[in-house]
Amino acid sequence: MAISLEEFAATLAELLSERLSADGDSWEIEYDRRAMQLKLMNAEGRLVASRLLAPYYHDYVKADAEAAAAKMQSLIASLCKATALPNKYNWVVPLLDARLTSLWDVYKLNRRMSKLAVGERLREPDSVPFLAVSEHLAIIAFVNAPGRTYMVTNRAIKNWGVTAKQIFDDAISNLRDITDGAKLKPKSDKTGTLHYYQSAWPAGDHAARIVLDDLLLGPVAGEPVFLPVGAKSLIIAGSESPVGLGRLTSALADTDALLPPIPLVHSGDMYTPWVPPLDSPLHELTRTYELKYLGTIYGEQRPILFETVSDDIEETFVAAFDLHQDKNGRWCTSAMVTEGVPVTLVPRVEWVTFMRVNVASQSGQVMASNSWDAVAKVLGNKIEKTDLYPVRYRFVGFPTDAELKAIGVHDQNSAVHPASLVKKVGTAKTGAPAKKAPAAKKAATTGKKSKN
Template sequence: MGMFDFLFGPSKQERFAQLLMDRIRQAGETKEIVFHKEEFQLRFYENGEEAGVANLNNLYAEYCSIAKADRNEFLSQATRALLSYRKEVPEDFEDARHDVRPVVRSKAYFEMLRLEQHFRGGPPLNLPYVDVGQHLLAAPVYDLPESIRAIDQELLDTWGVSLYEVMEIAKQNLEDAEFVVGVVGEKLYALASGDSYDAARMLLIDHILEFKLEGDPVAVAPNRDSLIVVGSDDEDGLAMMLDLIEQSISDPRPISAIPVRLIDGEWETWLPPQSHPLYRRFREFEVQSLLGEYEEQKAMLEGVFEEEGIDLFVASYTAIQRNESGEIFTYCVWTRDVNGLLPKTDFVLFGDPGRLGTVASATWDKVEAIVGDLLEDLETYPPRFRVSEFPSEEQIEKLGHDERIGA
């Protein structure tokens, strides 16, 4: 025990993790359970081998948001959900088909698990999904009374069905379930049935197209239990959407505050044009969402690298706002002689410890055009690029200094 642990005791997060571990053991779990503070995870081990991971961020946020009188029941529900892996999923798809559902999540939901497995040298995580714009995914799950179970490629192979087939059946099951649509001022449609599938109802395209909207449908899913839809040409509706995003973005189990627009039956990531009076607010939520995902990814990677002895620097995703215009830019720093992982940002600053200030600054597109061969795309989300070599002096000169971000 460290000095500060002795003086002040464990943190609230540590106490929560201990409460949950105690409940899981009392419920009969025989695997070894270890709390990893840096990543805020419980890891399960069997015969010395890792046998499961439980990320605690969302559970803890939900635990803190409810009344103290309800927390005991919440811990019981969380325990049942974490132990739901013991329940067998039918091997015959005909026995399982009525309980498959679709979910919509941030791509970070799966991709951070994949990235962690990659750097730990574990077996590849094969969780199939469909892109929903740039930042969201849709995936099939098996619905259990206490939780939902992700469906991996191995289970699809056992069932003998494709991702497309199971998603079509999952969407039909979701459509057959009752849900409530609220209408505000004949401008905004809100789905909040409380069954953890409201965000996924953006996949019910025929229902979305029935909404009476000005322009194309624009949707945002701030968390699992809410879906907001307005028209792309309805400024009042878009303003109402922004107000609801602001109210719900800090709720437990967040997804994304970045909207998507329905074009020819497909959802595409959307922001209004920069000339739009609401552009700045939408842009703020876009950056806020990405900043949260990058911070979570950075914390995970730094914890893995420390445990695995990997010498890689995880660069920060940083946002600044110009005082005169209110415009928001994001940037990262690429430093000479540092093996690192860069986030994808609006600008890249180039630093040399032997020289004062930044030696170059350029937009991401310009960096890709001039030194793209030095960027190794990890093909993950949020995007990361590995760099082990610094640009040459000739390339630095070509990159120049972009006055919008400073020299």
């Protein structure tokens, strides 16, 4: 290409200005002839990006017309990485980043965005789409530009003219491209028995890699148990390896668990909580971690729901998720339904108690108390599942005397406990297959239906 360095710089500045102006922000582009440097500054005059043009120029003039145009566009794209979110999807694709987070954090974020829209009188609130991989975990997407990271929202997706599924397919594809299987370090003993894997990738979200196919280079002892600790830690242990399970246990104890502290296994298209055998010392330990996590998110959800139903507070009551220890020190869950309330939103618990309250004497009487399954068998369609997260059920009215008698009054301490509450909790209602993410066939959730 017969062009001078000054002409190259002028062409670059013109094309860069045209591309940046499409995003609606003001930018200043300056070319320093002495230093042969192009500088990009924001509206406040702060230097955002700069490039020494000599090496780019020499590559440009040596190339044919098609290759030269591609090099120019590549240089422009590299400068745009430090600016506002690009307005064309083909610019975005190489920058997409998949990250694993708790589904509860996504719901809280979408609620804040919805409230912000009301405060600013926006016609349509924005929200964050997500791809559920388990009941409590989801993938969200980011545009990972140098010096600045943008969370992908449904408004941006609409502007790009693509779907949430396309976003997640491309973000996970990028994650696969930077994933070296050798960086998932196997931990073996002197006999060669492989006990667990510990992540050691230099880049990308470690935990998010649970959506990738063929992550393991070799089998572990028993069923692979996944513990996504956080952005920089993923542990995969063998369910029949004492050493592997010991590493998993120490990870649960040593971390504040930015992600739900719940070990996972593959189950169909999703991940589900791992339930150790009843005679395993880990059975009650993992169950305790899960129940305490549920107690935390149900506790945060309750005031939000009270705020949501404030206009109908006399019609709807939000029951507490009661987490307590029985006489043997075992953690148990229960909730209470009180007579006189038309609708009670009840969390998914092991035990339900029905109370009749005498307001005058400020006393109450237990009319019935039994396991969730026993109550559901009697009340049938008087219990309606909602689309709230964490899950709640709408108990309509109060049982009749005949229903109360059928439920009976039982002591939770003497009940035969189920193997684990997790066996009774359904998987997330939407999301692509956890192991087959790039070939996802289920639509990603837009996040617009959050009730929390």
